[in-house]
Amino acid sequence: MAKIQLNGKKIVIKSNFSLFDLLKKYKLNNKKVAIEYNGLIISKENLKKKKLKNYDKVEIVHFIGGG
Amino acid sequence: MKKGGIKIAGKLIKSRLIVGTGKYKNFSETAKAVEASGADMVTVAVRRVNILDKKKPILTDYLNPKKINFLPNTAGCFNSEEALRTLRLAREMGGWKLVKLEVLGDKKTLYPNMIETIKSTKALVKEGFKVMVYCTDDPILAKQLEDNGASAIMPLASPIGSGLGLQNKVNISLIVKQSKVPVIVDAGIGTASDATIAMELGCDGVLINSAIANAKKPIIMAKAFKDAVISGRNSFNAGRMQKNYFASASSPTKGLI
Numbered sequence: 348m349a350k351i352q353l354n355g356k357k358i359v360i361k362s363n364f365s366l367f368d369l370l371k372k373y374k375l376n377n378k379k380v381a382i383e384y385n386g387l388i389i390s391k392e393n394l395k396k397k398k399l400k401n402y403d404k405v406e407i408v409h410f411i412g413g414g
Numbered sequence: 415m416k417k418g419g420i421k422i423a424g425k426l427i428k429s430r431l432i433v434g435t436g437k438y439k440n441f442s443e444t445a446k447a448v449e450a451s452g453a454d455m456v457t458v459a460v461r462r463v464n465i466l467d468k469k470k471p472i473l474t475d476y477l478n479p480k481k482i483n484f485l486p487n488t489a490g491c492f493n494s495e496e497a498l499r500t501l502r503l504a505r506e507m508g509g510w511k512l513v514k515l516e517v518l519g520d521k522k523t524l525y526p527n528m529i530e531t532i533k534s535t536k537a538l539v540k541e542g543f544k545v546m547v548y549c550t551d552d553p554i555l556a557k558q559l560e561d562n563g564a565s566a567i568m569p570l571a572s573p574i575g576s577g578l579g580l581q582n583k584v585n586i587s588l589i590v591k592q593s594k595v596p597v598i599v600d601a602g603i604g605t606a607s608d609a610t611i612a613m614e615l616g617c618d619g620v621l622i623n624s625a626i627a628n629a630k631k632p633i634i635m636a637k638a639f640k641d642a643v644i645s646g647r648n649s650f651n652a653g654r655m656q657k658n659y660f661a662s663a664s665s666p667t668k669g670l671i
Contacts, residue, residue, distance in 0.1 A: 354462040373465055379474050380463060381506040383499075388506050406462060408503050410473050412444055413459025413489050414434030414574065414601075414623030 434623025572602030613646025
């Protein structure tokens with residue numbers, strides 16, 4: 348288990364969970380999103396390589412309506 | 415609008431009317447208004463995904479970035495760091511390099527902070543972004559943005575979402591006359607005739623959000639703006655008649671009975 352912060356909310360995930368697994372959990376793997384991991388942008392190719400650990404901070408963003 | 419459109423950073427945008435996608439009742443209304451406006455480019459914001467509701471529809475379910483140009487903005491950013499972070503994420507999302515920078519200075523007026531705006535423009539241009547910049551209507555600052563590599567100058571007509579229309583036509587004209595990059599009036603337009611006036615001043619385009627989204631019938635208003643922008647551009651190209659102090663009869667006096 349690992350406790351991480353996703354989009355400002357504390358969540359608990361299984362151990363050995365990758366960023367890609369996290370996207371899948373929220374059904375976002377096929378959506379147009381961008382991921383920031385501990386302040387760094389992670390490109391789509393590297394999502395499987397990044398394993399999440401305690402206290403990691405992840406931001407998942409997408410496009411919404413705006414002016 | 416039939417011929418041309420606007421060329422921004424080498425890319426042809428087919429309509430001189432750019433529309434925002436915020437403030438609509440729902441995504442279906444957004445999509446219909448965009449369609450009615452004939453816009454070829456829409457602005458979008460970058461925000462956190464709502465992780466609590468996996469089934470909630472998202473914008474890209476309704477507007478296809480392959481069919482219409484998405485212009486990611488930095489709305490809500492108050493300093494250069496936030497703006498840069500937002501646009502780097504936007505670039506990661508879909509490879510967009512053409513972006514709209516807006517760095518705000520005050521929550522009440524949403525006036526741009528021009529010091530941070532110029533700083534951000536420099537940094538973004540250095541990273542290879544093509545930056546369309548929301549700015550005040552000060553010709554000197556507009557020139558500085560251009561000198562620092564801005565791809566388009568986007569002066570406000572009046573505060574964002576105020577609907578007050580063009581408050582300083584003289585300054586907008588000065589910016590139009592001096593600029594070598596497109597000038598697009600952004601923010602404050604209230605109704606279709608405001609857009610026509612901006613186009614008659616020689617602006618290359620207008621960006622409208624609230625005036626359409628907050629109209630009682632947004633889809634009809636979107637069409638009104640489409641026509642207003644075409645009319646304004648045609649009027650500018652035609653060149654208006656001179657103003658005179660006295661009357662000049664339209665019917666000849668010769669042969670008068």
